Amino acid sequence: MSKHLLILGGGTAGTMMANHLRRRLPTSEWRMTVVDRSDKHLYQPGFLFLPFGKYEESDIIRQTRDFMPRDVEFIQAEVDQITPENHAVTLKDGRELKYDLIIVATGCRTAPEETAGMLGPKWRVNVHDFYTLDGARALRDKLADFQSGRVVVHINEMPIKCPVAPLEFTFLADTFFREKGIRDKVTLTYVTPLSGAFTKPKASKKLGHLLGDKGIELVTDFVAEKVDQENNKLVCFDGREVPYDLLVTTPTNMGDEAVRRSALGDDLDFIPTQKHTLQSVEYPDVFVIGDATNLPASKAGSVAHFESETLADNVMLHIQGKPLKEEFDGHSNCFIESGNGKALLIDFNYEYEPHEGPFPFSFGPLKLLEESRLNHLGKLAFRHVYWNVLLKAWPLPGISRQKKKPAEA
Amino acid sequence: MNKTIAGTEIDVNEEGYLTNASQWNEAIAAAIAVEEGVGPLTDAHMKVVNYLREQQAKGAALTIRSMGKSGVVTTKELYDLFPGGPLKKSSKIAGIPKPVGCI
Numbered sequence: 001m002s003k004h005l006l007i008l009g010g011g012t013a014g015t016m017m018a019n020h021l022r023r024r025l026p027t028s029e030w031r032m033t034v035v036d037r038s039d040k041h042l043y044q045p046g047f048l049f050l051p052f053g054k055y056e057e058s059d060i061i062r063q064t065r066d067f068m069p070r071d072v073e074f075i076q077a078e079v080d081q082i083t084p085e086n087h088a089v090t091l092k093d094g095r096e097l098k099y100d101l102i103i104v105a106t107g108c109r110t111a112p113e114e115t116a117g118m119l120g121p122k123w124r125v126n127v128h129d130f131y132t133l134d135g136a137r138a139l140r141d142k143l144a145d146f147q148s149g150r151v152v153v154h155i156n157e158m159p160i161k162c163p164v165a166p167l168e169f170t171f172l173a174d175t176f177f178r179e180k181g182i183r184d185k186v187t188l189t190y191v192t193p194l195s196g197a198f199t200k201p202k203a204s205k206k207l208g209h210l211l212g213d214k215g216i217e218l219v220t221d222f223v224a225e226k227v228d229q230e231n232n233k234l235v236c237f238d239g240r241e242v243p244y245d246l247l248v249t250t251p252t253n254m255g256d257e258a259v260r261r262s263a264l265g266d267d268l269d270f271i272p273t274q275k276h277t278l279q280s281v282e283y284p285d286v287f288v289i290g291d292a293t294n295l296p297a298s299k300a301g302s303v304a305h306f307e308s309e310t311l312a313d314n315v316m317l318h319i320q321g322k323p324l325k326e327e328f329d330g331h332s333n334c335f336i337e338s339g340n341g342k343a344l345l346i347d348f349n350y351e352y353e354p355h356e357g358p359f360p361f362s363f364g365p366l367k368l369l370e371e372s373r374l375n376h377l378g379k380l381a382f383r384h385v386y387w388n389v390l391l392k393a394w395p396l397p398g399i400s401r402q403k404k405k406p407a408e409a
Numbered sequence: 410m411n412k413t414i415a416g417t418e419i420d421v422n423e424e425g426y427l428t429n430a431s432q433w434n435e436a437i438a439a440a441i442a443v444e445e446g447v448g449p450l451t452d453a454h455m456k457v458v459n460y461l462r463e464q465q466a467k468g469a470a471l472t473i474r475s476m477g478k479s480g481v482v483t484t485k486e487l488y489d490l491f492p493g494g495p496l497k498k499s500s501k502i503a504g505i506p507k508p509v510g511c512i
Binding site for chain 1: 423424472473474475478484485487488489492493494495496497507508509510511512
């Protein structure tokens with residue numbers, strides 16, 4: 001009888017793993033199943049542009065099944081619990097799936113309920129988010145009518161998915177209001193629990209001027225005790241208050257609720273994972289990838305992409321009873337919109353902070369940690385790469401799973 | 410880079426965070442606390458500092474949330490103990506890396 005590989009989650013990481021492993025596991029020996037609550041695949045980087053009317057919904061929504069290889073069964077269902085002791089997963093509809101090997105790619109979610117007052121009566125009236133499709137849509141409608149006032153962009157607590165997105169949102173908002181001719185009637189404030197908008201020395205030195213240049217006010221070391229919706233202000237545990245007319249918040253991020261029901265996660269429902277192999281710390285037949293892990297890497301699609309290459313090798317090694325590769329180095333790579341049709345590109349890992357230099361080849365054509373139009377075009381082009389290359393788990397030319405050492409380091 | 414504090418030479422990064430946790434001791438913690446304007450360290454401060462060091466040694470990510478739920482201290486008390494920057498100041502005093510974002 002053939003063995004069963006089960007993948008929980010049909011997002012970026014789960015889809016890439018299905019494509020990697022279906023090519024490498026003979027169908028006569030392994031059947032494969034992917035489970036996800038949704039049959040839609042969302043291009044999440046598009047949520048950053050949707051509120052400004054730059055993307056249409058049709059640009060960012062596809063059918064999950066269209067990216068699954070043949071001979072992978074897709075089940076649309078809600079996972080109830082994972083019980084690694086029994087090699088079983090129960091679904092909310094009562095079905096039980098037995099597996100020989102499981103990959104948990106259940107991602108992360110925003111949890112606005114974690115902050116007092118956030119989900120009050122003005123949620124999505126003047127308290128908005130853009131990390132969900134519904135949130136990005138509601139914010140688009142809000143911004144279309146916005147004429148003047150205090151706009152506050154807020155990070156509730158770390159870690160968050162795509163950690164630079166709130167800052168990018170702030171830069172894009174500056175451009176958006178300027179193009180609408182109302183920048184002088186709008187104040188922009190960026191509120192973070194960290195000690196700055198940029199916390200790594202090289203990025204801070206190189207990019208620290210951007211906020212001041214754009215007239216963006218910065219509030220640091222701010223941990224929100226509550227959102228006071230009655231008086232339209234954010235309140236910090238130390239008593240500081242930031243008033244707003246429009247709050248664009250990034251709620252606390254947590255792992256999937258199925259992880260909590262299965263008692264597999266930490267206090268944010270992220271699953272303890274070995275940082276170089278992607279095997280669960282607790283269970284050898286459980287592998288974890290993408291936003292669902294507790295790794296000290298960014299929660300981002302590029303990270304899932306680099307992880308997927310190591311994990312595909314490690315799943316094969318594990319099946320053959322061989323030692324796993326201690327290979328994943330925390331590699332992350334992303335375009336950062338800086339407004340005015342420009343963007344930055346950063347590349348880093350567990351060891352090296354974002355630095356300057358050419359990318360992806362020794363001659364470029366892109367430059368790291370520098371604002372340019374080319375990087376912005378790269379970010380826009382990346383959507384096509386995502387749908388056509390990345391999800392199908394084809395290699396990206398010049399971009400290796402492990403980070404190349406910076407030349408000047 | 411090196412820095413001499415409380416009569417001991419220690420390795421620190423450009424922002425003054427220890428880069429070698431094994432060089433830490435309570436006298437160093439007390440001296441950093443004075444530099445950071447936290448003042449003399451009380452038992453309440455030390456409970457937080459020791460908790461941070463234990464968590465760091467276990468490889469756990471340090472967050473305001475995990476401290477607030479640890480039973481050691483509430484988030485509000487944390488701000489009272491380390492005014493102006495509870496996580497960054499307590500981390501510096503505990504001799505562990507600064508909490509950072511990706512850039």
